[in-house]
Amino acid sequence: MKKLNKDFWEKKYQLGEMGWDIGHISTPLKKYIDQLKDKNLKILIPGAGNAYELLYLLEKGFTNVFVIDIAKQPLENIKNRISDFPRNQLLEGNFFDLELDNFDLILEQTFFCALDPSLRMEYVLKMKQLLKPNGKLAGLLFNFPLTESGPPFGGSLSEYKTLFQEHFQIKILETAYNSIKPRADKELFFIFESK
Incomplete structure (x- = not known):
């Protein structure tokens, strides 16, 4: 298993090996953000990368948005932009x-799939800890077989249900109908509400 630490991700940015970076906000997240009414929501974007979601949220009038990344380079990119x-x-x-x-809302976009699969339950518990009661975790999870060749690491609808259902109410967990072409039928859009 690769050591998915700070050095691993810094090197990805230095070498321009950023296959996850589509250069803009993904369509499912854009559509989700478009229906959010409360501009005061406290929002977190973990593993933010170049944070196209942040740019879009700011354009839409959201200001209480936090981003976190283990790598310095994408954060420098955000500062410059x-x-x-x-x-x-x-x-x-x-x-x-x-x-x-x-947090009222945490947006998931290629963060979960970048983590070592052994951290999945820790991810669930940390998300629950970070959210207010009834706060939402929303975004996209990959729907393809989990292999050791990641990242990205896949998963399945049944695995995600089992993983999250004890700590979150599963509001939506379904194949995204509006994924970008290379990810068509490989993404699940979800909204989980903290119990």
Whole structure:
């Protein structure tokens, strides 16, 4: 198993090996954000990368948005693109060490699939800890067989149900109908509400 640490991800950025980076917000997340009414929501984007979701949220008037990434380079990219973005909302570090909490919403976009699969239950528990009661975890999970050749690491609808159902109410978990072409039928859109 590869060591998926800070050095691993920094090297990916240095070498431009960013197959997960589609260069814009994904259609399912854009459509989800478009229906959010409360611009004061406290939102977290973990494993943010170049954070196209952040750019879109800011365009839509959301300001209480935090991003975290273990790698420094994508955070520098964000600083360069959004010079006035509050530095205290731009977090460099390990997601599992995050001390902030009381988020209304956490957006999942290629973070879960980048983690070593042995961390999946830890991910579930950390998400529950970071969210307010009835807070939402929403986004996309890959729907293809889990192999050791990742990242990205896949999974299945039944696995995700088993993993999350004890700590979250599963509001939606279905094949995304509006994925980008290379990911068509390989993504599940979900909304999980913290119990």
